[in-house]
Amino acid sequence: MTTVFNAASLVREELKGLLPYQAPYYPSVLKLDANENPYPFPQAVMKEIYRETASAGFSRYPDPMAVELRESLAAYTGVNPENIMVGNGSDELILDLMLTFGTGAKFVVASPSFVMYGIQGQIASSTRLDVPRRSDFRLDVAAMQKAAAEPEVKLVVICTPNNPTGTATPRQEIEAILASTGALVVVDEAYGEFGGESCIPLLSRYPNLIILKTFSKAFGLAGLRVGYLLAGASIINELLRVKQPFNLNAFSQIAARVVMKNLDPFRERIGTILKERDRLHAELSAVPGVETFPTEANFILFRTALPAAQVYQGLLERGVLVRNVDSPSLPRCLRVSVGKPEENTTFLAGMREILAG
């Protein structure tokens, strides 16, 4: 007889309400749900990655501090290598931030925003304080300052351009928050290569500023999980306490470094994506029953006259996967990533059919 063992009785109290992150995986649909770079990875850059990885060998652990990659990132960002930390995607760095500073304390999010802040916060037993954005999704700076001043708040998270709304926050507004709080201000610039003002110029003046960036969007390496964080050395020293020893694998370190040596083809793709975004935005706005929101990123938030679940399902039946972001703060809203022109055209045709009933 086997005994029934129920691990649920042992799980940490704070995790009981947390659902595992579920990303739908349909290999044969048009993937317009995760804001990835839709274009094939540049062949010449891929060849260079293979050349370098072929001579590297993978029998040894990777460089735990990713020294060479951090040097390349220093050249790209203009920030010193000692002010850079790399992660297995910026998702991992968000968790490191929560584990180092958030556990048992509170963090503020300008909401609605990227879901992983809430998930990583909950894993780390940190309490989220949502500060609603204005109706046009811009920051409510005064409300952010007020929330950041609460004594238990250790982190303030601002995503710009914001996922899923596409809204960019002017640097000046972030500066006003930085200057008014002793908490750490995390600015997530995952989509910074597509638009908005970077806060990098503020790093030298605000020791409480942390910037997150990623290779998953503009640089087409979502599959290799490379993110990085820019901050003062004292913040990095604290984060190193929780960093997993070999968090970024050897292949990904090489690939990201090679990308940094070959920026031109990526810049060209960014330009194409932005042009295509503007076409997609104009055509989607013209579909009856669709309201679009302005965007500075490689995705578009839109609201429909129909329930979001119906639009999501209708698109899936037509082979197009988008993100359903319907929630009390984003009623009847979905988010579509800018794909290749023919993908966007398929999406638009699907939308016209679905909305026409």
Ligand code: PMP
């Ligand atoms: N921040 C934001 C705002 C994002 O949208 C994403 C990806 N969805 C991430 C961070 C995570 O990126 P990574 O692939 O580097 O973990």
